[in-house]
Amino acid sequence: xxxxxxxxxxxxxxxxxxxxxxxxxxxxxxxxxxxxxxxxxxxxxxxxxxxxxxxxxxxxxxxxxxxxxxxxxxxxxxxxxxxxxxxxxxxxxxxxxxxxxxxxxxxxxxxxxxxxxxxxxxxxxxxxxxxxxxxxxxxxxxxxxxxxxxxxxxxxxxxxxxxxxxxxxxxxxxxxxxxxxxxxxxxxxxxxxxxxxxxxxxxxxxxxxxxxxxxxxxxxxxxxxxxxxxxxxxxxxxxxxxxxxxxxxxxxxxxxxxxxxxxxxxxxxxxxxxxxxxxxxxxxxxxxxxxxxxxxxxxxxxxxxxxxxxxxxxxxxxxxxxxxxxxxxxxxxxxxxxxxxxxxxxxxxxxxxxxxxx
Numbered sequence: 001x002x003x004x005x006x007x008x009x010x011x012x013x014x015x016x017x018x019x020x021x022x023x024x025x026x027x028x029x030x031x032x033x034x035x036x037x038x039x040x041x042x043x044x045x046x047x048x049x050x051x052x053x054x055x056x057x058x059x060x061x062x063x064x065x066x067x068x069x070x071x072x073x074x075x076x077x078x079x080x081x082x083x084x085x086x087x088x089x090x091x092x093x094x095x096x097x098x099x100x101x102x103x104x105x106x107x108x109x110x111x112x113x114x115x116x117x118x119x120x121x122x123x124x125x126x127x128x129x130x131x132x133x134x135x136x137x138x139x140x141x142x143x144x145x146x147x148x149x150x151x152x153x154x155x156x157x158x159x160x161x162x163x164x165x166x167x168x169x170x171x172x173x174x175x176x177x178x179x180x181x182x183x184x185x186x187x188x189x190x191x192x193x194x195x196x197x198x199x200x201x202x203x204x205x206x207x208x209x210x211x212x213x214x215x216x217x218x219x220x221x222x223x224x225x226x227x228x229x230x231x232x233x234x235x236x237x238x239x240x241x242x243x244x245x246x247x248x249x250x251x252x253x254x255x256x257x258x259x260x261x262x263x264x265x266x267x268x269x270x271x272x273x274x275x276x277x278x279x280x281x282x283x284x285x286x287x288x289x290x291x292x293x294x295x296x297x298x299x300x301x302x303x304x305x306x307x308x309x310x311x312x313x314x315x316x317x318x319x320x321x322x323x324x325x326x327x328x329x330x331x332x333x334x335x336x337x338x339x340x341x342x343x344x345x346x347x348x349x350x351x352x353x354x355x356x357x358x
Contacts, residue, residue, distance in 0.1 A: 007183050008166035009134045009211070010104030013088070015080040017111045023076045027067035034066035035076055036091035037106065038255065039232045043078040050076065063091035083110040083118045084232030085132070085207040085257040095213075096152060099142050101166070103211045105132050108232065117205055117259050118234040122242060125261060129204035131190050135218065135252060135343060136211040137162050137332075159212075162332040162343040164188040169326075169335070169344035188345040190220075190325070194352045195263040203263035210252040216332065219249035220262075220325035220347050229259035249328055264349050318355035322346040 015021050021040075027033050036050075037043055043050040045065035053062040067074045086106040090097035110119050117123040137159035145152045164172050165186035172188040174181060192204045206225065210216055228235055228244040235243040250258055316322075326333045326344035335341030 005183065006101070007185055008101045009136070009186070010088070010102065012105045012107060012132055012186070014107045014109065017080050017083045017108050019080050019111070021078055021080050025067050025074045025076065027069065027072045027074075029069060031069050032062065032066040032072070032092050033097060033102065034062050034064050034074065034091040035088060036063050037076070037078060037086065037088050039084075039086040040078045040081050040106075043076060045074050045076055047075075047077075061092070063094065066092045080108045082232045083108050083116070084229045084234075085209055085259055086232055087134075087209050087211055087255055087257065089211065095154070096142070096146065098211060099139065100146060103134075103136070105134050105207065105209050107132070107207065115202075117229055117261075120228070120234055120236065120242075122244075123228050123234070123261075124202055125205040126200075126202040129190075129192060129202075130207075131188070131204065132165065132186065132207045132209065133188060133218070134165050134186075134209045134211060135163070135216045135327075136166070137213065140336075157213075160336045162212075162216075162327060162334075164343055164345055169333075169341045172345040190262065190345070190347040191350070192262060192264055192347065193350045193354060195265045196352060199352075200263075203261040206260050206262055208250060208252045208258045208260065210254050210256050213254055215251050215253050215329075216343065217249050217251045217328040218326070218343070219328055220323055222323040223262070223264060223347075224248045225250065225260035225262045227258050227260045229257075231257055262347075318351065320348055320350045320355060322348055 013021075013023070023035060025033070025035050034045075043064070048065070050064040052060055053065060055061050064076075065074055066072075084107075086108065087103060088106050089103035110116050113119070115124055115127050117125060138161040139157055139159045140161070141156065141158070142152050161168055165188050166184040167174070167181065167186075167188065171178075171181060171184065174187055175189075176187045177185045178187070190204060190206060193200045195201070195203065203226075208218060224246045226244050226246045227250065235245070237243055250260065252258055323346060324344065325347050327342070330339075331337075332343045333339065333341065
């Protein structure tokens with residue numbers, strides 16, 4: 001239960017596998033609403049099995065018991081299941097209420113192993129580099145109809161905004177709990193260092209969850225990711241063999257979750273004696289909205305860059321590089337059709353020795 005005002009997405013719930021979970025829904029909306037927890041079993045609502053609800057005519061009204069409009073409440077209980085990432089959302093008038101923002105992420109951690117994604121030892125990650133990417137979309141015409149208490153014309157559904165954690169680029173780059181985004185508290189800038197067996201042996205984990213209506217083909221530039229979990233289940237064979245895979249583009253389906261490990265290993269040629277790495281700046285027409293800034297070098301190599309022209313401003317602090325990460329369905333990387341927005345962020349890769357300034 002949270003006493004905060006509305007936020008998008010809903011609070012990320014972190015629980016431990018095998019432990020009891022209680023979620024109390026207090027409804028202040030002018031219509032009934034509920035919560036469903038796909039992937040969790042034996043969920044109860046006010047002590048009774050959570051199950052579909054029907055009106056007197058036999059029509060489905062809710063996927064589970066709902067809280068009455070204006071002042072109702074429901075207590076949901078379950079035992080946290082398999083370690084991984086899940087979507088939770090409204091189970092009442094799902095298409096509309098999920099579109100209006102009633103959804104969030106549920107992270108189930110392995111019992112006694114908070115630094116692993118699942119129960120497999122090869123799922124370890126750096127606890128300081130854990131990220132949730134809750135992907136979603138907004139059709140402003142739906143929101144306008146709801147605001148005016150008018151029927152929604154779903155046949156004309158046409159999302160124009162695409163988001164990571166309730167934010168569109170460039171807001172995705174802002175830190176968690178940025179003061180100017182009070183209702184969108186979660187950022188989406190991934191910060192990693194190159195892999196090193198001694199100083200940085202554990203990768204970051206990125207937990208992708210799709211709260212939208214279509215596939216989101218998400219990928220970072222310059223590297224792939226190793227998918228180890230799907231829908232809260234480890235990718236392994238019947239004999240426990242590792243079936244994880246590395247992929248450059250992750251196609252996240254509606255309602256699906258993918259847990260991926262991410263590190264940077266292309267550092268074999270890092271040699272301080274040969275730095276800075278020669279980097280040819282792109283022509284101004286290829287820099288989109290970058291203008292006279294050079295935060296994105298368009299080079300796959302780590303290292304400090306050559307001296308920049310006097311009219312260029314560099315935002316790099318210590319030789320780190322930033323690589324674009326976005327939906328490869330390019331209309332999803334726009335804000336109402338304006339490019340370099342939407343479901344887009346950047347991954348920051350620090351030099352192997354790290355950065356004094358963060």
